[in-house]
Every structure is written in C-alpha cells, then in structure tokens.
Amino acid sequence: GSVQVRSGQAVASGEVLGLVGMSGQAEFPHVHLTVRFNNVAVDPFVGPAPIAACGAARTPLWSAAAQAKLGYVRSGLLNAGFAAAAPESPAILLGQYQDPALPRDAANLVFWVEAFGVNTGDRSRLTVTAPNGRAIANQTTEPSTQHWASRMVYTGLRRTTPQWEAGVYKGVYVLERMINGAWTTVFTVERQVELR
Numbered sequence: 032g033s034v035q036v037r038s039g040q041a042v043a044s045g046e047v048l049g050l051v052g053m054s055g056q057a058e059f060p061h062v063h064l065t066v067r068f069n070n071v072a073v074d075p076f077v078g079p080a081p082i083a084a085c086g087a088a089r090t091p092l093w094s095a096a097a098q099a100k101l102g103y104v105r106s107g108l109l110n111a112g113f114a115a116a117a118p119e120s121p122a123i124l125l126g127q128y129q130d131p132a133l134p135r136d137a138a139n140l141v142f143w144v145e146a147f148g149v150n151t152g153d154r155s156r157l158t159v160t161a162p163n164g165r166a167i168a169n170q171t172t173e174p175s176t177q178h179w180a181s182r183m184v185y186t187g188l189r190r191t192t193p194q195w196e197a198g199v200y201k202g203v204y205v206l207e208r209m210i211n212g213a214w215t216t217v218f219t220v221e222r223q224v225e226l227r
Contacts, residue, residue: 044094066092076101106148106206106217109181113202113224117185118143132225135194141187142168142202144220149179149206153217156205157186162198174209195226 033050036042053060066075073079078090091098112118114128115137122128123145133140142159149155152174159168170186184204202224206217 104148106146106150106153106208108218108220109145109147111142111144111202111204111220111222113200113222114141114143115139117141118183120145120183123183130224132227135197135226137190137195137226139187139189140168140195140200140224140226141185142204142222143183143185144202144204145181145183146179146204146206146218147181149175149182150208151175151178153206153208154214155184156207157184158203159187160201160203162196162200197227199223199225 033052034048036046036048042048051060051062066073068079073092075092076089078092080090093101110123112128113130113133115133116139118128118141128143140159142157144155144157146155154174155170155172157168157170158166161167168186168188170184172184175182200223202222204220206219207214208217209215
C-alpha cells in the first residue's frame, strides 16, 4: 500500500514512488525498476547509448548524489543462521532456519551462510564457538574454482552427548579474496543461537 504513483504518471527527480519491501518469498528487500525512453528500456547505470564492451565508458542517468548512494556492492551477505540440520535453499527462501533458539537435544548444530558475488579464487572461513568461547567447529573452504552469483556454505557438528551445553553459540563467517598476494577480508558475518 505504499505506492504513491499511478501508471503513466510523470515524476520528477527526487519524488517518492513508494517503499521497498519483501513478500517473504525473497532473499532480501528489493524493488524491480525499469526505466524507459521512447518505449525502449534503458539501463540507468549505463545510459541511453549501448556500450561496446564490459568496462567501456558509460553515461549514467543518475545524479552525482544518487550515484553516491547507489554504490555497487560486489560481494555480500544474502542470509545466515543456525539450523539443526543441513539447510536447504527452498526452506531458506521461505524464511526458515531463523529461530533464535534450538533445543539442546538437536541432533546437529549447523552454522550456514549464503553469500552473493563469490569470485573465482575466494575462500570462506567458518567458525562456531561454544558458550565457554571454545571453538567447536572450524572450516576453511578451498579457493573457489568459479564465480558464484549466490553460494551457500555451512559447517557444524553432530551431538555426541545426551544434550548440548546450554547457552549462546556463535558463528563467524569470513569471505576472503587474494589481493596483491595476500588474503584480504571482503566481509564478515556473525550470528548467534541459544541452545536451551
């Protein structure tokens, strides 16, 4: 109900069109927008003239102030959390695996992360720590052999005692990229879950 314009209406720069939301069937709040000039779709990041090749000069339609707010994010987080079993993508899209607590008798404790823009050569490091601060799971992936628009990784362990230790468990994910011969952190994510 936030849309403030109607089909065919002319709008001015800076005018509010509506609010961005999420139906629950998406990975994050977003909006689909098409800009048309003379009934032809135009990419506002490129401009009305088609570009000859990747990296060629562009003439964006955005103002300098708008461009500053629309900085390109090459890689980042789509979703992360804890689960009692290996997560499945359809369930993630439906918003499952978001419980702030799990039962102490859960068969597994799995920390999972779904990232976007994972490049060839990137690696992921995942760590899970127990309430006492001791690392109970560590995983570093091999460098990626391909580019991933979206990639999910997870680590965890099976319960070997009657119950997990009660308290808050922490998962940390780090995406690393080789830059100038050294592993460099692209972004870090931290999530917590309480076992009770």
